[in-house]
Amino acid sequence: MQRIILGLVTIIGATALIISGGTGAFFSDTETSTRNTFAAGAIDLKIDNDSYYNSNRCTNVGTVEDPMWQWQGNAPFPVAGTECSTSFPLSDLDDGLLFFNFTDLKPDDEGEDTISIHVQNDAWACMDLTLTADDDVSTTDPESVVDEENDLTNLWDGELADTIQMFWWADDGDNVYEVDEQDLSGGVKTLTNLATTTGAFSITLADSTGNAWGGNKPLPANETVYIAKAWCFGTLELTPVPGNGGVNPSINPGVTCSGTLLGNETQTDMVQMTLAFRAEQARHNENFRCNPPEEQTGTLTVNKALLVSTGGIEVNDFTLHIIGPNGDEIVTDEVPVTNLPTGSYTVYEQITGNVAGKTFTVSFSGACSNSLNVGTSSPFALNLNDNITCTILNNEIGDGIGD
Numbered sequence: 001m002q003r004i005i006l007g008l009v010t011i012i013g014a015t016a017l018i019i020s021g022g023t024g025a026f027f028s029d030t031e032t033s034t035r036n037t038f039a040a041g042a043i044d045l046k047i048d049n050d051s052y053y054n055s056n057r058c059t060n061v062g063t064v065e066d067p068m069w070q071w072q073g074n075a076p077f078p079v080a081g082t083e084c085s086t087s088f089p090l091s092d093l094d095d096g097l098l099f100f101n102f103t104d105l106k107p108d109d110e111g112e113d114t115i116s117i118h119v120q121n122d123a124w125a126c127m128d129l130t131l132t133a134d135d136d137v138s139t140t141d142p143e144s145v146v147d148e149e150n151d152l153t154n155l156w157d158g159e160l161a162d163t164i165q166m167f168w169w170a171d172d173g174d175n176v177y178e179v180d181e182q183d184l185s186g187g188v189k190t191l192t193n194l195a196t197t198t199g200a201f202s203i204t205l206a207d208s209t210g211n212a213w214g215g216n217k218p219l220p221a222n223e224t225v226y227i228a229k230a231w232c233f234g235t236l237e238l239t240p241v242p243g244n245g246g247v248n249p250s251i252n253p254g255v256t257c258s259g260t261l262l263g264n265e266t267q268t269d270m271v272q273m274t275l276a277f278r279a280e281q282a283r284h285n286e287n288f289r290c291n292p293p294e295e296q297t298g299t300l301t302v303n304k305a306l307l308v309s310t311g312g313i314e315v316n317d318f319t320l321h322i323i324g325p326n327g328d329e330i331v332t333d334e335v336p337v338t339n340l341p342t343g344s345y346t347v348y349e350q351i352t353g354n355v356a357g358k359t360f361t362v363s364f365s366g367a368c369s370n371s372l373n374v375g376t377s378s379p380f381a382l383n384l385n386d387n388i389t390c391t392i393l394n395n396e397i398g399d400g401i402g403d
Contacts, residue, residue, distance in 0.1 A: 176246025234259025317353025
């Protein structure tokens with residue numbers, strides 16, 4: 001068949017040559033699309049930090065290629081010209097980069113930082129702060145007068161986390177708290193209240209419930225957004241400057257710090273924290289939440305009871321079912337089913353054994369009750385933290401108890 005088709009083409013072509021006078025010229029056009037490609041995009045999250053400590057700034061006095069980070073400013077401590085490590089350029093937060101590395105705190109010390117956040121594609125973003133130690137470390141003579149002896153085996157016997165206060169906000173990049181900037185931490189919090197009383201402190205920067213800088217859109221690709229934090233070894237108070245009135249923390253940070261009420265309990269204490277940032281693609285992920293609500297669950301037990309003679313029906317003649325938000329599920333007699341979503345449920349049984357010739361009644365009790373549909377309970381509610389039982393009772397007619 002293939003050869004015959006080619007032969008016809010040859011004949012037609014020859015005929016065409018005769019008609020056209022042998023020129024072989026035809027109008028023609030070719031359009032070609034090459035290098036068609038599928039390539040995956042990226043959600044590449046980059047973070048940098050600009051750190052101030054007692055109004056002195058951790059500054060790169062070197063070059064981009066050969067950085068040298070030193071404290072700069074007029075405050076007596078940290079000493080200008082000494083090494084620092086809490087500012088850094090855009091990075092993946094590897095190689096031991098630290099937002100906090102202050103090892104000689106004194107009451108009344110304070111600091112401010114601005115963190116800038118960058119993503120390659122529109123993304124939802126979250127931040128998690130976890131306190132990993134609040135250690136007494138050692139006990140000095142002044143401390144021993146007001147505090148118990150250090151427990152070398154206990155990382156949580158310190159008082160420092162109770163006396164460092166912190167505040168986070170959505171910043172415009174100047175590291176100054178202004179009246180129109182969004183509070184992210186729910187006011188001033190001690191590190192204990194921020195990160196240990198309720199577990200990890202999770203800040204929603206942008207998710208389907210809202211955006212810290214306004215609206216409910218994800219972080220835009222290739223644009224920079226900022227969050228800021230202020231901390232105080234003592235009492236931190238908010239004194240925001242007018243909107244767009246910030247310069248930098250060395251002029252007015254928009255907060256004040258006072259450590260005059262602190263005593264010797266925190267001498268040599270040490271706090272450690274982990275700070276993590278998360279980014280999730282926004283496309284096709286419209287319902288993402290940084291803090292998904294806990295699933296509302298309860299426990300339901302189905303209890304199969306028989307009032308029959310020994311020669312009657314048996315529990316294993318039946319399959320027990322529950323119908324709820326998860327659909328139809330087979331359950332085992334007297335075995336609690338945990339972590340069921342709250343909602344409306346019914347219970348029913350199916351005959352799967354040999355009960356030929358047996359006649360029996362079915363009734364429901366406990367959390368469930370009879371319905372017009374024999375063998376199926378009326379709907380009942382399973383609420384949060386419920387631990388309830390539905391009992392199915394079969395009574396063989398003519399051969400069991402109760403005749």
